[in-house]
Amino acid sequence: MLTHTALLYTTTTVGIADVELLTIKIRLIVASVDKAKEIGMDWWENDPYLSSKAADNNTRALEEENKKLQERLESLEKKLDTNRLNTAETTN
Numbered sequence: 001m002l003t004h005t006a007l008l009y010t011t012t013t014v015g016i017a018d019v020e021l022l023t024i025k026i027r028l029i030v031a032s033v034d035k036a037k038e039i040g041m042d043w044w045e046n047d048p049y050l051s052s053k054a055a056d057n058n059t060r061a062l063e064e065e066n067k068k069l070q071e072r073l074e075s076l077e078k079k080l081d082t083n084r085l086n087t088a089e090t091t092n
Helices: 002-038 052-091
Strands: none
Touching: none
């Protein structure tokens, strides 16, 4: 029974050591991210796959581009219709 308790204690100690190591790694990552932001390296904030805010901005930009392209298409179609009418009038 004593060996079982010692084994359990050893396993628990390793578990605590793993948790502490993980905590240290997380703190280093957070510190690295903060430092990266300080020097302007925050590309993940503008990536639509990693940031919902960036995805919203990307959606708005795409909607605006779509609107401009639709307006341009309508303008070109009107010019085409005008040219067709002018061509039809001159041939008659």
